[in-house]
Amino acid sequence: DVKVTQSSRYLVKRTGEKVFLECVQDMDHENMFWYRQDPGLGLRLIYFSYDVKMKEKGDIPEGYSVSREKKERFSLILESASTNQTSMYLCASSFLSGNTEAFFGQGTRLTVV
C-alpha cells in the first residue's frame, strides 16, 4: 500500500512562529506536492518538487518555502506564521511520468492564533 505520512494531524501555533510541516512517502515517487484546502476555494497548490533539491512555485507560494533534501521527504515551512495561514495542509506524491494518480496524506489542520 502506498503511504504518504504527514507528521501531525493537528497543530496550533502562534503568530510569528516558524512552522515546519513534514511529509514522507514510501513509494519512491519523484513528484511531491503541498496543497492547502480552504472552504469554497478547494485545493490550491503551494509548491511542488520533481527531484531532490528541486522545487517549483505553485499558485500561492507567498509566505511559504519548502525543502527536499531526500527523495522521500518534502517539508513545508512557514517562515513567520500568520492567521491567514490557518488551513488544512495536504501533502501528495506521484511518479514523474505515466498515467499515475497522486496519493495524498491525511492532512495537517494548522491553526495560527
Next chain:
Amino acid sequence: GQNIDQPTEMTATEGAIVQINCTYQTSGFNGLFWYQQHAGEAPTFLSYNVLDGLEEKGRFSSFLSRSKGYSYLLLKELQMKDSASYLCAVRDLWEIKAAGNKLTFGGGTRVLVKP
C-alpha cells in the same frame, strides 16, 4: 493558467444517479482526474481520463470531451457512503519536465445522499 469549475453542492436520493459536471480551461492539457474526499479525510483517486470518451469503473463512470473542455463523473445506484466531496483535477503539461504531473483542482462538489 487554469480555470476549473464544478457545482458547489448536489443532493440525491439513495439508489438514484447523480452527474457531476466539470469544465476547465487550460494552457496544456495532459489528463483529468476525479477524486473522492470524505469529510476530514484525504482525497482518494476515483478515475482518470486523457482521451475523449467514457471510462467505467463499477458504479462510477467518467466522461471527457477535450474539444469542449468538459468532463462529468456519473455515480449510479447511490449509497449513503457516497456522501462526500468530489474533486475534479486537471494535469498540466509542464514545460520543465515533459511528463510533469502538476495537478490543479476545482473547488469540489459536495454530494449529499438522502435515504
